[in-house]
Amino acid sequence: MPGRAWEAISERLLRIVSGPDVEISLAETSLLIAVLGNPHLSVPAYLSRLDQLADVLKSRVTDQDGVADRLSVLNQLMFKELGFRPNAENYYDPRNSYLSEVLDRRVGIPITLSLVYMELGRRINLPLQGVNFPGHFLVKCEVSGGAIVLDPYSGGISLSVPDLQQRLRDARGGEVSRAIVAQLLVAASNRHVIVRLLSNLKAIFLREKDFDRALVVVNWIVAAVPELTTELRDRGLIYQELQCFRAALADLEQYLKRAPDSEDSVGIRRRVTDLRRETARLN
Numbered sequence: 001m002p003g004r005a006w007e008a009i010s011e012r013l014l015r016i017v018s019g020p021d022v023e024i025s026l027a028e029t030s031l032l033i034a035v036l037g038n039p040h041l042s043v044p045a046y047l048s049r050l051d052q053l054a055d056v057l058k059s060r061v062t063d064q065d066g067v068a069d070r071l072s073v074l075n076q077l078m079f080k081e082l083g084f085r086p087n088a089e090n091y092y093d094p095r096n097s098y099l100s101e102v103l104d105r106r107v108g109i110p111i112t113l114s115l116v117y118m119e120l121g122r123r124i125n126l127p128l129q130g131v132n133f134p135g136h137f138l139v140k141c142e143v144s145g146g147a148i149v150l151d152p153y154s155g156g157i158s159l160s161v162p163d164l165q166q167r168l169r170d171a172r173g174g175e176v177s178r179a180i181v182a183q184l185l186v187a188a189s190n191r192h193v194i195v196r197l198l199s200n201l202k203a204i205f206l207r208e209k210d211f212d213r214a215l216v217v218v219n220w221i222v223a224a225v226p227e228l229t230t231e232l233r234d235r236g237l238i239y240q241e242l243q244c245f246r247a248a249l250a251d252l253e254q255y256l257k258r259a260p261d262s263e264d265s266v267g268i269r270r271r272v273t274d275l276r277r278e279t280a281r282l283n
Helices: 004-018 026-034 043-058 067-081 099-105 110-122 161-172 178-183 190-207 211-224 229-241 245-258 265-282
Strands: 128-131 138-143 146-151 157-159
Touching: 004 026, 004 190, 004 211, 026 043, 026 099, 026 110, 026 190, 043 067, 043 099, 043 110, 067 110, 067 138, 067 146, 099 110, 110 128, 110 138, 110 190, 157 161, 161 178, 190 211, 211 229, 229 245, 229 265, 245 265
Parallel strands: none
Antiparallel strands: 128 138, 138 146, 146 157
16 A cells, blocks of 8 residues: 555554553544545544544433443433444455444454444443454443453453353363453553454454555554464464565564474474575575
8 A cells, every 4th residue: 555644654653552552542543544445534534433423322311320221321322213223244344344344334254343332331430341252252331249241243242250151162172261351351541452353354354365455464463462372473474475475584583583393393494494495596
């Protein structure tokens, strides 16, 4: 995606995701990512759209309304009136991962429907947090004595511990204790919410063999979480597909240095040998 405007956006994203977690705005960052699908997207216009929806919610709640009332108002507007829903038929459509498209089309995947849910809920003082639960992304709301776990992908339903145990069995198999479920309900940082969104897009682009966009996305992931060694490996493999052999060699050598005993180390070493020959030939 050439052009100075795109380069500026990409650089801004790199700065955001590599900066302090508290300074990562989920809405703005998600919309900047969506420029991948629409170079002419106006981020301020979509932020204003979220504010307008929040104004509707604010007009329907009072200072006396508790968490249950506010959640009811949020679910009524988002799922019953506006009709936000899962896109199970075309789950891997990249538009499901672009917040702007989700706001326009009102369909999405767990992470993007959760993003809309959290952004609107927070604007009416609901303490909503993302949860990187196995299977698919969830949202929780801290309350006195515990937390309410919600699934925006299923219309904002509340999930009990047995519900969560069953979901975990479906995702992982085997018996699941309440203690294990509790450990998996830790709140995701802003950074890890964005990384989950980016990881979905990366998988889609690799599936489509769109290596140019996959490279952009994996660069953002590496900037956000440099310790994710497998992302370094994946970037090297993408560089190799794009015939950027020196960059591929640098990443794969660094991967082997960090993870010399990884399960794929033998295959990566073969690639490194081939890349060394190729870069020597180019000199």
